[in-house]
Amino acid sequence: KNQSVTDIAKxxxxxxxxxxxxxxxxITLVESNAVRHFGQAQSLLQSIMNETGKSVRIGVSGVPGAGKSTFIEAFGTFLCSLGHKVAVLAIDPSSSIGGGSILGDKTRMEELAKNPLAFIRPSPSEGTLGGVHRKTRETMLLCEAAGxxxxxxxxxxxxxxEAIVRGMVDFFMLLVLTGAGDELQGMKKGILELTDVIVVNKxxxxxxxxxxxxxQEYNQILHFLQPATKGWxxxxxxCSSITKEGIDMTWNIIQEFRKITNETGVFQLRRRLQQKEWMHTLIDEQLQKMFYRNENVQLLLPELENRVMSGKETVSNAVTQVFNVFFESIRTDN
Ligand code: GDP
Structure with missing residues (x-):
């Protein structure tokens, strides 16, 4: 045990x-699924709390082919040239669904990856979307502590x-392509309402x-939507990641965003609320795990499912029964 304590300090x-x-x-420690690593990772995170939160957290989304990796490479390289230290993390929902990954394992952002001021980390490859979410959040804190x-x-x-990323960043941008036309009409309002800036790429x-x-079309639509951030x-x-036109403008907008939201307190408030929501997400997850891993629940559930499917039992009744069994077994455990 002492061994691991010194390791954490190191x-x-x-x-x-x-x-x-x-x-x-x-990061490897935080990403590990081993039970013994969990406690160590948490003591490490606890010990760096004061050193976190000092970065600007930016979410970048868009359909495959929208140009995300090309944009991030150009944008990140630009920021490094200004002396910033840039970490790029990814949340790949496909990796948790099981099949291949959309963001790809192929080497992306090769130029940025070579930059000594940049750090690129692919999406954690295993686990539920919730697990990937936690790991990415904690990796973000480690990156902040590392400067x-x-x-x-x-x-x-x-x-x-997208909603998950919105819940962990200060500023959220969506990369879109031209010729949206009909697509624009069909585009989910919900996603636009998460967005602080829409970047028409290429x-x-x-x-x-x-x-x-x-x-212009997007600007007209945005005009009628709820803004993602109060006061913004x-x-x-x-933008073009090839000619680099619009790259500096993107950064200027983010600077302006930070200034305004800092002054109004919206920036700080969002961070605080994100922490609270994050806690509730973990509680929900933990509850689910406890419930479904409970032996007595596992024993009873198939039978109840059958009774519900064949109409012998009302759903509410079945739910009450399984919860009773769950609570009962918790009581006897203690
Ligand atoms: P991702 O799937 O969203 O990461 O998209 P990629 O960054 O892989 O880009 C998809 C394709 O669009 C690639 O062939 C890029 O070379 C091309 N592309 C990306 N950005 C631009 C741009 O600004 N201008 C042009 N002309 N092509 C681009």
């Missing part, structure tokens, strides 16, 4: 010095993962004019 020390090897080891002042969290636009060459038009008017801009 990890902490290395982390705070910004040593990459120690950051990588800390990264910009954390970018990338995800694929397939619904649930605004270069023959595509540039269309991109300007698409930008969500807007659309154009």
């Amino acid at each position: 990890l902490r020390e290395g982390l705070l010095k910004g040593e990459r090897a120690m950051l990588a080891r800390s 990264f002042d910009v954390v970018i969290i990338e995800t694929v636009g397939v619904g649930q993962s 605004a270069d060459g023959d595509n540039k004019r269309l991109a300007m038009k698409t930008k 008017s969500s807007r659309a801009i154009t």
Whole structure:
């Protein structure tokens, strides 16, 4: 046990010095599914609490092919050239669904990966979306402790993962393509309402004019929607990761966003509420796990399912019964 305590102290020390090897080891610890690692990871996280929260946390989403990795590479490289330390993390919902991964295991952002001021970490590959969520959140804290002042969290636009990323970042941007037209009509209002800035990407060459038009269309729509952040008017801009036009503008907008939301307190309030919601998410998860792993619940559930399916038992009744069994077994455990 003493061994692990010194290890944690060592990890902490290395982390705070910004040593990459120690950051990588800390992330491995946080990502581990082994029960004995959980406690260690939590003591490490507890010990660095004061050193976290100092970055700007940026979410980037968009459908596959929207240009996320190309954008992040250009944007991240630009930020490094200004002297920022940039960490890029990913939440890949497909990895938890089981099959391959949408974000891909292929080497992405090769140039940024070589930059000494950047750190790129792929999505945790195993576990439920909830598990991936926790690991990414905790990895973000480790990166902050290691001195990264910009954390970018990338995800694929397939619904649930966008809401998850919105719940852990300060600023959320959506990358879209031109020629939205009909797509625009069908686009889920819900996703636009999470978004602080819509980036119409690939605004270069023959595509540039269309991109300007698409930008206007999005701006019109945004006008009628609930803004994602109180006191901030969500807007659309154009960008090209090839010509780099719009990359600096994206950063300027984020700076403006930070300034405004800092002054109004919306920035700090969001962080606080995110912590609270995060706690409730973990409680929900823990409750579910406890419930479904309970032996007596497992024993009774199939029978109740059958009774409910064959109409012999009302659903509410069945639920009451299984909870009674659950509570009963907790009582006798103690
Ligand atoms: P992701 O799936 O969202 O990560 O998309 P990628 O970054 O892999 O980009 C998809 C394709 O679009 C690639 O072939 C890129 O070269 C291309 N692409 C990305 N950004 C731009 C851009 O700004 N302009 C142009 N012309 N092509 C781009």
